[in-house]
Amino acid sequence: MDNGKPKVAFFDFACCEGCQLTVIDSLQTHLDLLDAIEIVQFREAMSEKGENYQIAFIEGSCTRQEDEERLHKIRDQADIVVALGACAHLGGINALKNLHPLEDVRKWVYGDKAAWYDTYPARPIGAVIEVDAFIPGCPIDREEFVRVVKALLLGTKPPIPDYPVCVECKLKENVCLFDLGKICLGPVTRAGCNAICPSYGAACEGCRGLIPNPNENAMKDVLAKAGLTVEEIMSRFTMFNTYQLQERMAEEE
Amino acid sequence: MSLWILDKGAVAPLVNALRADYRVIGPQAKGPKFVFDPIEDPAQLRLDYNTTILPPKKVLQPPEERLATFSMGSEPRVAPVVEAEPTVLLGVHTCDLHAIQLLDKVFSTDYPDAHYLERRQQTIIFSIECLEPCDEHSFCKSMGTLTAGEGYDVHLTDLGLAYAADVATEAGKALLTRYGTVREATDADVRRLNEVMGAKWPRFTYRLNFDAAELPALLSMAYDHPLWDELGERCYACGACTIVCPTCYCFNVFDETNMALTEGERWRRWDSCQLDEFARVAGGENFRAARAARQRHRFMRKGKYIYEKIGELGCVGCGRCIRACIPKINIVDGFNTIHGGG
C-alpha cells in the first residue's frame, strides 16, 4: 500500500556496516525519520526485503566483479543513489589494499584459502555507477545523515560542506592539535563531522575525504616540518584516500 | 567618571553576586589556552590570561545564532528571534575592546542589526589593561589598541593586590556598588596606577616597521604585490585566520527544518572569505577563486577596506590570526613586506 512516503532501501558492499549501525542509531534518536520515509529493505535492521524503492543508500566499496552487477541493478531501480560513508564515497580503508599486489593481499587475509576468494582493487561506488549524493565519514555523522534525508525530502542539494574540518574545529574553540604537537589532517579534510576527533584530542585522519581544492603541498610542507618522513606523510594521506591519490597520480602520468 | 579600588579578594564575591542576575562570561583555561565562557565558579576566572582562542565577539555575535522561526506549507509564517540576556563580560583586553567598538559601528550603521545590538545593549563590559604582551605575536602597540579610553563600563588595571576600576558608565557604577565591595581611590592609588601605566609601555615593542595610519595608502598601491601569490601557495584556505579575528563579522545564512518539513528556523553562522564557496554565485562563477586573491582580500579588509567604510582600521593587533595559522602566515610580516617596498 502506498502511504506517500518515499521508499528507502539500504545496501552493503565491502564495509564494516558501521555506517548502517549509525543509521539505526539515528532512527532511535530521530523517531520522526520513520514518519517521513518508509524503509523497505535494510538487511541489518529488518528481515523484509522490498524491491520497490526510490532512494538507495549504499554502504561499502566495490571490490569484486559481482558487486558491479548488483550496483547496476540498484541504480536501475532507484531514483536517487546515496553513497553512505567513506567506503562507498571514497573507497576508504578498503582501498589500502590497492597499494599492494592483490596476490599478496589475498594470502595475508585468507592464507592457504586465498584461491577461493575473488577480489580486485577497491573502488568507491561512484566509480561504477552514477551517484546523486554522498554522506562522507568513517562512520557517517548521525546528524549529517538526518540533514541529508531532509534535503532529499525537500528536493535541495544535500548540505555537505566543501570547507575543511578546521572551520568547525575553530568554531568549537578547540585547542589546535598542532599547538599540542600533534599532526592533524583537518586543514585538507572535508568538514561536516563537527570536528569530532580533534574535539576529543584525536588527530583528524581524513575519513571524510579531501576538500575539493586542498592545498596538499602546504600540508606536506607542514608535515615535513613536523619531522615526518615521506613514507609517514603518505601513510597519513592514504589511510582513507588511497583511491583518490592513485587516480590523481594516474591522471598526472 | 570615577576611579574605584577593587581588592583582588573581592573579585570572587563580586562574580558570585553578579551570577544571581547576570550571565557572567570571562576568560578561563582550556588546556594550555584560554577561552571566554560562562563562569560557573569564580575560581575559573583567569583575569591573568594571555589571549583567548576566539575573541569575545562570540558573546555578541555567536558563531551560530537563530534569526527567525517559521512555519512552512501553504500559508507560511515567519517571526524574528532576537536572543539576548543580561550579561556581564569580564576581562576584555583593550585590543578586543577596540574590536567590539568596530563591530558596534558595523552593526549599527546603515541597516541596524537588532540581533547584535540587542545583545550588545544588554552586555556590560569590564575590560582590563594589559601590562605585558600576551606573546610574541601581539602587535597592539602598532595598531594603537594597547590601551582604551572608551567602550567599556568598567576598566580594570592590576595594581598588585587590587584592581583600579575606572568606572565609565552608570551601569558599571551600579553594578560595582550594588554587587561588589569597592572603595574610592586615594591619591596614593592614583600614583600607583600612574606608575603601573608608565612602566608597561616599554614592555611592548612596535611590530610594524611603519605607522599603521599609512596602511590604507600602502595597500592601495599593493594590489598586484607578489606577496599575495606567495601567501596563496602556503594558505590552506581553512578560514582559521578569519574565524579567530575579533573584527571579522561575515556570515552565512541557512534554514533548518523539522523532519516533517512543516516548520523550521533560519540561522546565521560565521563565514570566511578564505573559503572556496564564499564568493561563488549559484550559476557557478567564483569571483575570488584563487587562495592568493582571498588572502589579499583579508589583508585589504584589515588594512584598508574596513577603514574606508567606517573610519577605523580592521586590525587591532591581537595576533590571533598569526597564532591560528598552521603554515604560519603572519600579517605583521605581510604588512612589513608591503611597506618594505617589495
Place this chain on the structure above:
Amino acid sequence: MTTSSIYLPEMGRLVQVESMTTLEKLFTIELPGGQSLGHDPGQFVMVSVLGVGEAPISITSSPSRSNGSFELCIRRVGDVTNALHGMQAGATIGVRGPFGHGFPIEKMRGKDVLFAPGGLGLAPLRSLINQVIDERSSFGRVIVLYGAKRPNELLFRDELDEWIARDDVECHVTVDRGDETWDGHVGVITTLFPYVSINPRNTVAVTCGPPIMYRFVLMELLGKGIPETQIYLSLERRMKCGVGKCGHCQINDQYCCQEGPVFTYAQIKGVEEAL
C-alpha cells in the same frame, strides 16, 4: 529597544507564474495589504522560500507599471530558484527589500539611451527600459540591442516585438545560433553594434549579462567613444544579507548589495574582482 529584524522577510503572494523558457519563469508578486515595493529600476530583492533559503533576485518590472505588484524573472539555477520554479500562483514567498543602488534615471534624462542586455541580463534592464518608454519624451533615442544564445532562450518575446514595432524605439535582437523557427539576426550581441550609429557624448549605455559578454560589449561601447562614466552595468554576486553585513558580495572594497548592483564602468574599471 528594537526587536524588528532587518533579516525578516515580508510574506508576498505569487499572483501569477508564467513559464518563459525551459530555464526561466516570470513571477508576479503582491505584498501584504497591496503595499507598493517602492523600488527603482536596477534594485533587487532577497527572495525566501522558507525551509530552503534566500537568494538575491533583480526586479524586472518597472515602477511605472507597478499596479500593486512587481515581477521577478527567475532562472532555475540553485536550491531557492528550483523551489520557486516548483511553486504555483497563490503560493506565499518571503521578500526583503528593495536593496541596492539601481540605475540613476535622472542622469539619463535628455540623453540617448543604449541598452545592451545579454541572456538573462534583460531581466534587470527591462525594469529600466519600460520606465524609459513610459516617460518616453524625457529621453533622446532609445536603442535596445539584445542577444541570447538560442531563439528559445529569448526572454519577454512579446515585449521585444512591441519594442520593435514602436517607431520611437530602435530594437535589434540576435541569437548566437539560430534554428528553423528563427528568421532574425544570427551572431553574438556585438555583431549588432555596427547597425547603430550613435552620438557617444550624448549617449548613456546600460548593459547586463554573463561575465564573458561584458568584456566584448564594453569593448564595443568604449570603441564607440561612450565615456566610462556613462556606461552602467549591473553585477551579480552571492548575497546572504542584502544590507552590507555578510560580506559575500564584496568586490574589493565595494559591497555589491549597497554600492551596487549597478556600477558605472568608471567605478569598476581595472577592478580585478569585478568582471
